[in-house]
Amino acid sequence: MAVFGPKANLAVNAALVGAGGLFLTLLLMIWVVPVSGYNTLERYVPVQPVPFSHKHHVSGLGLDCRYCHATVEVSQNAGMPATKVCMTCHSQIWTNAALLAPVRQSLAEDKSLRWTRVYTLPDYVYFDHSIHIAKGVGCTECHGPIGDMPLTWKATTLYMSWCLSCHRNPAPHLRPLNDVFDPHWRRSPETPSGAQLMAAYHIHPKTLSDCGVCHR
Amino acid sequence: MTVRSAILLSALAIALAACDNMANQRKRLPYELPYGEQAKNWPALPPDGVVARDEEPVSPPPVTMSLLKRGQERFDIYCTPCHSLIGDGDGMIVHRGFPRPPSYSIQRLRDAPAQHFYDVIANGYGVMFPYADRVAPADRWAIVAYIRALQASADGRLDDVPPDQRGTLQ
Numbered sequence: 001m002a003v004f005g006p007k008a009n010l011a012v013n014a015a016l017v018g019a020g021g022l023f024l025t026l027l028l029m030i031w032v033v034p035v036s037g038y039n040t041l042e043r044y045v046p047v048q049p050v051p052f053s054h055k056h057h058v059s060g061l062g063l064d065c066r067y068c069h070a071t072v073e074v075s076q077n078a079g080m081p082a083t084k085v086c087m088t089c090h091s092q093i094w095t096n097a098a099l100l101a102p103v104r105q106s107l108a109e110d111k112s113l114r115w116t117r118v119y120t121l122p123d124y125v126y127f128d129h130s131i132h133i134a135k136g137v138g139c140t141e142c143h144g145p146i147g148d149m150p151l152t153w154k155a156t157t158l159y160m161s162w163c164l165s166c167h168r169n170p171a172p173h174l175r176p177l178n179d180v181f182d183p184h185w186r187r188s189p190e191t192p193s194g195a196q197l198m199a200a201y202h203i204h205p206k207t208l209s210d211c212g213v214c215h216r
Numbered sequence: 217m218t219v220r221s222a223i224l225l226s227a228l229a230i231a232l233a234a235c236d237n238m239a240n241q242r243k244r245l246p247y248e249l250p251y252g253e254q255a256k257n258w259p260a261l262p263p264d265g266v267v268a269r270d271e272e273p274v275s276p277p278p279v280t281m282s283l284l285k286r287g288q289e290r291f292d293i294y295c296t297p298c299h300s301l302i303g304d305g306d307g308m309i310v311h312r313g314f315p316r317p318p319s320y321s322i323q324r325l326r327d328a329p330a331q332h333f334y335d336v337i338a339n340g341y342g343v344m345f346p347y348a349d350r351v352a353p354a355d356r357w358a359i360v361a362y363i364r365a366l367q368a369s370a371d372g373r374l375d376d377v378p379p380d381q382r383g384t385l386q
Contacts (some may be wrong), residue, residue, distance in 0.1 A: 061308050070350040077246045088345040090343075093313045117247070122239035188364040 040157040046116040049102045050149060058183055059147040064173045065139060065181045077126045080115060083107050118152050126216050135201045140183055147183025167208040170197050273352045279361050287362030290355045291369050294347055303366040320363055321370035333360040
């Protein structure tokens with residue numbers, strides 16, 4: 001009796017193909033999935049209680065970010081607008097719009113609107129808005145073209161590698177302080193160069209990628 | 217090490233690995249809902265008569281250029297949507313149907329004391345909502361100073377502009 005039957009070759013081939021396939025799948029899982037939009041939630045548009053449009057309120061009406069995100073310059077958190085902030089205008093305009101019913105209900109019941117978060121970091125990461133604003137990093141560097149978003153979508157990965165790519169070399173991402181809140185800002189020939197801004201803001205990238213900066 | 221303890225140890229290791237969720241720790245962060253004990257009386261409402269910490273009244277600071285600059289910046293953020301950049305009450309939101317506010321340069325508002333403007337910012341006025349939550353007391357005075365500057369500039373004439381800068385106006 002032979003040790004290997006007539007089907008042995010087939011079995012070995014099948015096993016080899018299977019192992020190759022498994023290996024490729026693993027590679028895909030390790031390298032491709034983590035950077036794909038599926039995993040990073042980039043371009044993801046969460047469902048919100050009210051379809052709030054930055055395009056409309058920021059680019060259309062010319063509102064400044066700080067009208068609603070009032071603490072962004074002075075605190076770790078940008079702050080979300082209270083129901084009363086929406087009501088400063090919507091008590092008089094669009095008062096009967098069905099779209100705004102949750103806002104009116106929130107005011108009547110004295111219960112905050114619960115927006116779905118678009119950007120969140122894990123709890124072991126320390127982040128602070130105020131330092132970035134004070135050093136001329138514009139909102140759109142991290143939040144994308146928010147002035148053109150009818151519904152807010154996530155524009156960046158928030159991966160550690162993404163933070164580091166800027167912390168290692170912030171110069172190309174800096175702008176004059178007056179333009180930090182402008183969602184349509186573009187570098188023009190008159191803009192001071194990145195190196196000049198680095199000097200003006202006293203930024204020293206050498207220590208900016210130390211672990212303790214973001215994990216404390 | 218027996219086979220059985222090896223199996224037990226590896227089972228424990230797998231079980232513990234699943235417990236490691238540092239991304240969601242037991243600490244309260246802004247915008248997170250409370251859990252456990254804290255959730256029982258949430259949202260915590262202050263007792264009657266409590267004033268916000270930052271609400272202590274500050275007396276009007278002396279008017280300086282930097283105060284005016286600060287006032288202009290805050291005014292542009294919070295007031296221009298309705299009162300417009302020059303304070304005549306013709307802002308963007310008014311174009312979209314909001315009731316038109318009075319111009320700052322009417323006689324009644326020129327005669328009004330500075331405190332009146334401070335109080336309007338803090339408490340609102342008619343259909344205008346209060347801005348106390350977003351404009352701190354010191355910034356309110358800065359805005360008042362800037363409104364005074366707008367009032368003064370409303371009846372400015374060409375002669376008031378230094379000759380070398382008149383070209384920029386045409």
